[in-house]
Amino acid sequence: MAITSANQLELLQTAEAVAREKMIEPELVIEAMEDSLARAAKSRYGAEMDIRVKIDRKTGNATFTRVRTVVEDDAVENYQAQVTVDQARPYLDNPQVGDVIVDQVPPVELGRIAAQSAKQVILQRVREAERDRQYEEFKDRAGTIINGVVKREEYGNIIVDVGRGEAILRRNEKIGRESYRPNDRIRAYVKDVRRESRGPQIFLSRTDPQFMAELFKMEVPEIYDGVIEIKAVARDPGSRAKIAVISYDNSIDPVGACVGMRGSRVQAVVGELQGEKIDIIPWNDDQATFLVNALQPAEVSKVVFDEEANKIEVVVPDEQLSLAIGRRGQNVRLASQLTGLDIDILTEEEESKRRQAEFNARTQLFMDALDLDEFFAQLLVAEGFTDLEEVAYVDLDELLSIEGVDEGTASELQARARDVLEARNKAALESARALGAEDSLIEFEGLTPQMVEALAKDGVKTLEDFATCADWELAGGWTTVNGQRVKDEGLLEPFEVTLEEAQTMVMTARVMLGWVDPEELDGNADQSDDADEEAGA
Numbered sequence: 001m002a003i004t005s006a007n008q009l010e011l012l013q014t015a016e017a018v019a020r021e022k023m024i025e026p027e028l029v030i031e032a033m034e035d036s037l038a039r040a041a042k043s044r045y046g047a048e049m050d051i052r053v054k055i056d057r058k059t060g061n062a063t064f065t066r067v068r069t070v071v072e073d074d075a076v077e078n079y080q081a082q083v084t085v086d087q088a089r090p091y092l093d094n095p096q097v098g099d100v101i102v103d104q105v106p107p108v109e110l111g112r113i114a115a116q117s118a119k120q121v122i123l124q125r126v127r128e129a130e131r132d133r134q135y136e137e138f139k140d141r142a143g144t145i146i147n148g149v150v151k152r153e154e155y156g157n158i159i160v161d162v163g164r165g166e167a168i169l170r171r172n173e174k175i176g177r178e179s180y181r182p183n184d185r186i187r188a189y190v191k192d193v194r195r196e197s198r199g200p201q202i203f204l205s206r207t208d209p210q211f212m213a214e215l216f217k218m219e220v221p222e223i224y225d226g227v228i229e230i231k232a233v234a235r236d237p238g239s240r241a242k243i244a245v246i247s248y249d250n251s252i253d254p255v256g257a258c259v260g261m262r263g264s265r266v267q268a269v270v271g272e273l274q275g276e277k278i279d280i281i282p283w284n285d286d287q288a289t290f291l292v293n294a295l296q297p298a299e300v301s302k303v304v305f306d307e308e309a310n311k312i313e314v315v316v317p318d319e320q321l322s323l324a325i326g327r328r329g330q331n332v333r334l335a336s337q338l339t340g341l342d343i344d345i346l347t348e349e350e351e352s353k354r355r356q357a358e359f360n361a362r363t364q365l366f367m368d369a370l371d372l373d374e375f376f377a378q379l380l381v382a383e384g385f386t387d388l389e390e391v392a393y394v395d396l397d398e399l400l401s402i403e404g405v406d407e408g409t410a411s412e413l414q415a416r417a418r419d420v421l422e423a424r425n426k427a428a429l430e431s432a433r434a435l436g437a438e439d440s441l442i443e444f445e446g447l448t449p450q451m452v453e454a455l456a457k458d459g460v461k462t463l464e465d466f467a468t469c470a471d472w473e474l475a476g477g478w479t480t481v482n483g484q485r486v487k488d489e490g491l492l493e494p495f496e497v498t499l500e501e502a503q504t505m506v507m508t509a510r511v512m513l514g515w516v517d518p519e520e521l522d523g524n525a526d527q528s529d530d531a532d533e534e535a536g537a
Contacts, residue, residue, distance in 0.1 A: 029129075034062075037053040037055075037064075041105070048081060050067040050080075052067055063104065068082060068094065068100065069081065069099075070080050070083055073085070078131045086472070118421060137202035140188070143214075144189075146188060146189070147162075147187050148185075151182060161189070165223065166202070167203070168202065168203060172318075175207060176274060191203045205262060206273075207235065209233035215268075216243065216265075219261070220265055227247065229245065229248070236277055236330055237276065239277070244276075244282070244290070245283060276426075284394055288305055291343070292336075294338045294339055300316055301316055312344070314344070315351045316346075317347070346429045362381045363381050369388055381404055398412055424450070428449035432453040432456045441461060445508075463513060473490060473491060475501070477490070
């Protein structure tokens with residue numbers, strides 16, 4: 001095929017037709033044609049030549065040119081596409097490095113193989129443009145609900161026609177055992193859109209908690225308008241779900257608005273979710289109150305919150321235990337997901353037994369360590385004393401406030417407690433030294449002999465060893481593994497060292513060793529304070 005006046009307009013017509021069919025810009029098709037013709041020309045004139053083709057957007061006339069670049073004398077690598085300054089003088093006035101020489105060359109005759117190659121180049125470029133257009137169209141739809149038509153099923157995954165592309169609903173993203181046939185209409189949540197070599201991949205979900213949130217947004221105008229906000233969602237897809245809502249208008253009940261007249265709004269969502277039961281719960285900034293709401297329909301007697309462990313204990317009446325836990329632990333699991341807390345549920349009887357066990361253990365501690373009778377030891381525990389340190393170093397007036405305790409008795413109690421603590425410290429120190437703990441660690445401010453002993457038992461024997469520890473290794477923490485929170489035991493956790501205290505001690509050790517510049521540390525602290533002030537403002 002020759003590029004002659006007979007088919008010049010045909011190029012433009014072909015470009016327009018392909019652009020309309022693929023819904024892309026005609027300019028992209030013409031650029032692909034230019035690239036394919038240039039490749040064909042290179043196969044005719046030589047692959048080392050820089051041959052370029054320009055198609056006139058109005059007439060369709062294709063102009064073939066050879067381009068040569070002026071380079072330094074010692075920089076010529078391709079004699080077909082590069083020339084020196086002296087070689088360029090016959091073509092250019094006062095040539096400079098970087099100038100180009102453009103010569104027009106005759107159009108090429110496209111043989112069968114060259115024409116096929118050109119066609120492949122055009123198709124490839126058009127496919128790439130089509131993929132880019134699809135990605136740009138769907139990337140902003142992630143996090144929204146999309147309607148489509150089922151095309152086919154592949155290994156349990158559903159391929160969905162979503163208009164200008166295809167999406168996939170994986171079998172683990174389907175609700176329960178729901179099945180679809182070709183041409184069935186389907187509504188799903190766009191969970192992710194990825195750009196991949198084979199084209200944009202659109203991943204759908206019907207089990208994602210946000211799918212239910214988006215359905216409520218469609219059914220409840222107050223949510224769409226922002227008067228009511230969905231604060232948290234937890235789902236056991238196809239079975240049960242909990243959704244927490246808050247109203248920013250005191251005249252609107254968030255739960256009632258989501259339920260709708262005679263349950264019309266919530267029933268529309270339930271119908272889309274294959275009969276999934278939905279508990280609509282009022283959000284509360286107070287975590288304990290919110291948790292009580294989240295555990296509905298069970299009644300809660302008491303809530304004990306451990307802020308450091310982000311863990312909460314809930315005490316319920318004995319007859320409410322099964323209701324609070326739910327079938328196969330469903331109710332407490334959803335409440336945990338909704339609040340983001342680890343929840344331990346105890347009956348009133350279990351909590352009473354545990355408190356009695358703690359009372360007995362502390363009583364026995366004071367009886368053994370301070371050589372007290374049972375009654376006096378129980379009196380100390382009843383007054384709120386939990387360990388020997390409190391007895392030894394508490395203000396004397398607090399001991400004198402206990403009925404029947406005079407100044408002599410109080411002083412004797414503190415003396416006994418301090419003697420026991422000193423003996424324990426001495427024993428712990430001897431044990432730590434026997435384990436190899438060095439003075440640099442023993443004398444470090446903030447570490448008690450018992451702490452040094454615990455560190456030495458785990459192989460932390462020098463200040464350098466201590467400085468390499470992470471704060472969570474010392475104070476403990478929580479890690480999420482496969483959606484479950486797992487406890488990380490800290491070396492100093494038994495001594496109630498907080499994460500902030502551990503971080504301060506580690507950074508102090510690093511400064512002492514010269515690993516960290518204290519000025520940089522102060523600068524970071526100032527920046528942190530400024531950020532906190534801005535956040536507070």
